[in-house]
Amino acid sequence: MSTRLSLRIQERITRLTKSEQKMATVILQTPTLIETHTATELAGLANVSKATAARFFQALGYTDFEEVKIQAREERNRTQPYSYSVAASGKTVLGRTIGEHLDLELDNLTRTFEEMGSDTLQRASLLIADAPRVWFLGHGPDSWLARYGRMLFSRLRHDVHMLGLNDSSTAEDLAMTGPRDVLVHMAQGPQSKGLKSILSYAKTTRLSVITLTDHSNLAQAKRFSEIVFRCHISSYGLIPTHTTMVSTLRLLAVSYTGHVGETAIQRMGLIDDINEELDMIG
Numbered sequence: 018m019s020t021r022l023s024l025r026i027q028e029r030i031t032r033l034t035k036s037e038q039k040m041a042t043v044i045l046q047t048p049t050l051i052e053t054h055t056a057t058e059l060a061g062l063a064n065v066s067k068a069t070a071a072r073f074f075q076a077l078g079y080t081d082f083e084e085v086k087i088q089a090r091e092e093r094n095r096t097q098p099y100s101y102s103v104a105a106s107g108k109t110v111l112g113r114t115i116g117e118h119l120d121l122e123l124d125n126l127t128r129t130f131e132e133m134g135s136d137t138l139q140r141a142s143l144l145i146a147d148a149p150r151v152w153f154l155g156h157g158p159d160s161w162l163a164r165y166g167r168m169l170f171s172r173l174r175h176d177v178h179m180l181g182l183n184d185s186s187t188a189e190d191l192a193m194t195g196p197r198d199v200l201v202h203m204a205q206g207p208q209s210k211g212l213k214s215i216l217s218y219a220k221t222t223r224l225s226v227i228t229l230t231d232h233s234n235l236a237q238a239k240r241f242s243e244i245v246f247r248c249h250i251s252s253y254g255l256i257p258t259h260t261t262m263v264s265t266l267r268l269l270a271v272s273y274t275g276h277v278g279e280t281a282i283q284r285m286g287l288i289d290d291i292n293e294e295l296d297m298i299g
Contacts, residue, residue: 021092022085023048025077027135037073039063048131051089056082092127121251122260128249129261130268141244142272144225148199150176152190152224155203156212162203162229162262169270172288173281180215187215196223202242204234205250205262216241229265 026041033041043063044050050059060070071081079085145151151170155163163179171177180200181187194200200219204212219226220241228238229246238245246269248261274281 021088022051022077023131029077033073033076034069036063036065036069037076039065040070040073051085122258125249125251125258125261126264129247129265132247133265137244137246138268138272139276141227141246141269142276144199144227144244145170145174145201145269145273146276148197148225149195150178150193150198152178152180152194152198152200153203154180154200154215156181156209157207158257159203159205162205162259162266163201165263166201166203166266169266170273172285173270173274174277174284187211191215191218191222194219194222194224198224200224200226202226202228202230202238203262204228204230204238205248205259206231206233206257208234208237213237213241229262 023045026045030038030041040059040063043059050062054062056070056074057067060067063070074082074085151174153163153167153170155161155166167177167179178190178193180190180194182190202216216226216237225244226242227244227246228234228242229248230238231248231250235245235247246265248265250258250261252258
């Protein structure tokens, strides 16, 4: 399976011909075919000509199909299964080496971004760009992720807030929300009992909910959210990893900046100027 190939397809699929899009569909549905089939066999599965298959890979920026197969093998060999060892005491020791930690993080990132469609990212960016206000929500252990998201986007646009920063102010915060506002919800691990009521209220008041979630919260996210980003956070029972959540937030911010362009750049410059002035005063 080649993550880079999948990402290239998702980014360029609208610029491919109809025949080339048939090739794209076959590969995206079963990425492992790259390593087990020839270009001619893939063309047969997609019901297109061998010449179309050759043009397809060239349109994605590859010299030929052999370059694609080499890339797929390199990615497979790079990401090894997560291993563990047993210490002298007989206790299981997970993630004791730098290499094991890196393999785990790479695997989570690979799976997260391979499943993320470029159209989903663009829709989320446009919702945020068009929103009168943007709210970030994260309960319990996720609260710092929400604060990070709020800080990140407040450097790029106006009216970015935290929802329920203080538990006692959640109702007041919800009263300030309105139609077309965007709520970016961070959901990892066990969630509070009151969360469902908050999300239900948000849906009723026509907030657009964008959720970054792990597998355990996926069903609820799909029920209440307009857009869902599934973040793989496998940690095998150890300290949870937040790498994919943070990386997805950054990607969303970069995509948003690409949509609004100079407006975000000017705001960042203004904030830097204010910080410089405050340092001088201090």
